[in-house]
Amino acid sequence: MLDIQYLYLVEGKLMAKFEDLLSNSDLLKYIQDQGFSAPTPVQQKGIPLLLKRESLSLLGKTGTGKTLSYALPLVECLKEDESNNVQVQVGSPRALVILPTKELTSQVFQVFKGISHFAKLRVRQLLGGEKGQKSKELSSSSIDILVTGPGRLVQMVEKKELNLLDVKYLILDEADTLLDMGFFKDIQKMWGFCEWDGCSVGLISATMPNDFDRFKEEVFKKVDFKELEVGGHAIKQEIETFNIDLGQKEKNKMLELFIDKQANGSGMIFCNRKETTTEVYEYLKKSYPSKRFFVLNGEMEAKERNASMKKFRDKGGIMVCTDIAARGIDIPSLNWVLNYDLPFEAVFYIHRSGRVGRGGRKGSVYNFVTSRDLNLIARINKSIKEQSLLKLTTINTKMQRDLTKKKATRASAAKVPVKKVTKKRPQVGRKNSPRYKKSK
Template identity: 35%
Template sequence: MTKFSDLNLNSKVLKAIEEAGYETPTPIQAGAIPPALEGRDVLGIAQTGTGKTASFTLPMITMLARGRARARMPRSLVLCPTRELAAQVAENFDTYTKHLKLTKALLIGGVSFKEQDKLIDKGVDVLIATPGRLLDHHERGKLILTDVKIMVVDEADRMLDMGFIPDIERIFGLTPFTRQTLFFSATMAPEIERITNTFLSNPERVEVARQASASETIEQAVVMFKGSRKDREATEKRKVLRMLIDAEGEKCTNAIIFCNRKTDVDIVAKSLSKYGYDAAPIHGDLDQSQRTKTLDKFRSGELRFLCASDVAARGLDVPSVSHVFNFDVPSHAEDYIHRIGRTGRAGREGKTIMICTSRDEKNFEDVERLLQKAIPRLDNPLKTLAPVAKSPAPKPASDAPVEKAPRSRSRSKKPETTPVVDTVQAAAPLEASKAPEQPTEQKTDTRAKSSSRNRSSSSAKQAPKQSDRNNDRGGNKVLGLGDHTPTFIELSFADRYNS
């Protein structure tokens, strides 16, 4: 069996490896380190969690042990797709260079340009950066890449997914043609293969596992879920997630929960916290300091559940992750490999469970096609509750006519009173034009007669129509009352005209 001591690494590097507790290299490390030390280009293809980071950090440190960097001219360059992965690579360099005097700089977003400029001005042996921030420094005239001797592209397929390929090609053009290139990826898309053919010179291809394969130590499962109603699907889906977590019990020491959208990451994290689960979100819209703090808490065991977008799917090394829950089926099948690769790392056992809705079935088929095998199905924890959800209790109450009854009775009065009111008022406008103006004294007698007649007529309580009312008044206008003339006053005039 090959050991690190057999790989011709620097003695001080070997000492750091031994202090870190490593003795035997992984297959990708054993295959990539020897040709890298010979100065050859390397194309490494291996599933995530197999130790690709050490495959390029160890030979780089050994080759950079001699020499010194000049101001603004780094000697080596490592490109990473995300801030978290870049920070992780920087930690690896700190671990393996503890006995060597090598300098490094980390160029990522969310950090002050001023602090990064100070490090670059002093000269760094190793420059670890994300493509966007690297080009920002170069365009500001703070960085020169003509002295780069070793260039590493880590997680190249993730670079492709995030749209960094044009930036990668531009950065390749800024580095010397004689550089050594180490190219690592978990999958090999056609676009990635085109880049390797263009920028790598006769590379040593190291492929230790079938492309896009999952570790055999990871137990996979899927729940085929369908909500009782469309407007309840999201709520019921979160309940399924909680039931799956509870079903794992003490086996689920910690877990990463992946969502496709950043908004869902926040919603799921808030929902879990509401029900007493120790959870926090991490995605690209959060401040870098908050992302770092959340990740550190998860690594140290203070945080049990990390709700993440795909920003945390690639390259993050948290050795003790027991479970991965895919709240959503990833849009790209390759992302499934990277997500579940957060568990079962370095030969450990892990478990991953995915929730698949009816609209995700096409993406799910792509995942199984990529894996070349079927993922075992689990019973839906909510299936026993489905009949109750389909016929909710409030529905009969909404159909009952109890609440609508008062409204229907009020309407039924109008047809009964309207004919009588119309009959009484029909004669009034005809007589109004003919009747002469009566003396004031006679109005008292008229009111007395009309009041006795009103007691026997139940239909006369209805107000006259607007048009009848206007004709009825004619020249005898009642000022100050308008359309709200009391019924007993208007009826008194009607009786006067009929008399």
């Protein structure tokens, strides 16, 4: 029997099965092979709009199935175009999927590769830092879907190694992160290389930055976006939160205790600085030579980062990383997340926590909380309350309670009028001094 949370009205019709949304038999075989029982609400609402070639601005919480909400209709549209004998030029992709990091690019590429095993499309990946041979191969290939980042793509188009005149579908996944990471100008250039007429644009996002509307108006001036926000009926994430009060210098010792007593299965340790990830990684490798540890940060070469993430996915273990791994990364076997450092921005706490508890699975989040973190806690708790789909416990540490109690005591005392009393200072001489001892 279908879970009631998946029953949703789309244009007046009850949509409860993928067969109600998609008509391509190859896609339905893929869905059956993957064992997906029913579409999530974000898929039920997003797929019909994208199938109509509408431009869409989709806001959906983490872990709600946003990747398939655009991947499935994109493939069906491309297969329809193919049946209508749409001509494809070499070095000119028909669809672009743009992502902010190499790790997300590789993850989404694998999703499309899995679909193309059934639907037979030419899916290619382009990563920053790749050698010239890869560029030459793309330049001479027919490409249906190109999964890439904006910076590397713009470089190749400016060098005339690729052209974007045949692009009919443009997806910006994690669009909020693309803006956060400063890709505004690259996206603006990229869109300038596309033929605007007849190109469908999808902006997929988990959060809505303050300047998101301005971004849409400045970059996609002539695009009429359908606004879609999927809220309370999405898959809930079951996440338990545990807060550990400690001093800044106690972190490594507490980390050892955590690994010994609590860290069951695979997990991720988040640090704020690249240098910290290296220090923690080396410390753990030395302390636990028989365990598997991996490291991931922005200073690593693309090849190293890909290898580290692949080994972590395949073998499991513990990944020490920065916020580069906080968004979109899906590791089904992940059991826990440890915030060795609480993030500077509250929204990253939500994204870090969202690595566990995905797809209805349970997960745990552990926080190292020092006295320096007290100013962050209020902002993080506010973010947690606004993310109604996440069953996260707010951070309520003993230090915070003590601080709140002290503030209340001070506030209460300030309201009580105190009579000022002036006391004379006692004369302290040799005889009345406590140090004075009377001689015999």
